[in-house]
Amino acid sequence: MTRADTLLQIKDAEAKAAQIIKDAQEKQRAIVANARRDAIKRIQDAEAKMREDHEKALATERAKIGAIKAELINKGKEEAGKVKAHSASRTSAVCQYLKESFDRSL
Template sequence: MGKAEALSQIKEAEAKAKKTLEEAIEKQKAIVASARREAVDKLQAAERDMRARREAVLAKERETLAAKRDELLRKGNDEAATIQEKATNRIPKAKIAIKQQLERAFDATTGTNE
């Protein structure tokens, strides 16, 4: 094997190595880019799932709070109706009591006592 042939083989081997290295670098870049895209996709999917779960939990809590609010309003309205009914029932008795007190006061002032 001559010097020229050896140099030619070395140059050929270097060219192959350079080409292989460039292909490996391109493949590595493609793999990294693909991995980044996949990571972004997974992150976005996880964020979507998290938002969906959060919205579901918030919706459930809103329903629970609305039910509690409605129950409290119902109880408050029932209590107000009961108080109103008691007050209405006591009006005639209160009128009589006030009338009697006024009559006593009038009798005491005028000196007429029955």
């Protein structure tokens, strides 16, 4: 084996090593890119699930508040009806009292 053959083999070995390093770097970049995409997808999925859970909880609470509101409105209407009925029953007595008071003052 001559010196030229030895140098040629070294040059070929260096070229192969450089190609192996280049391929490994490309593979590493691809792995990192895939990992980033996967991480972004997982984060987006988690955020979407969190928003969905939040909306469900919010809808449940709104329904509870709506039921409480309807109950309070119904109680208020019942109480207003009682007050109106009570005032209607006393209207004639109050009118009579006012007439008598007016007549007494004359």
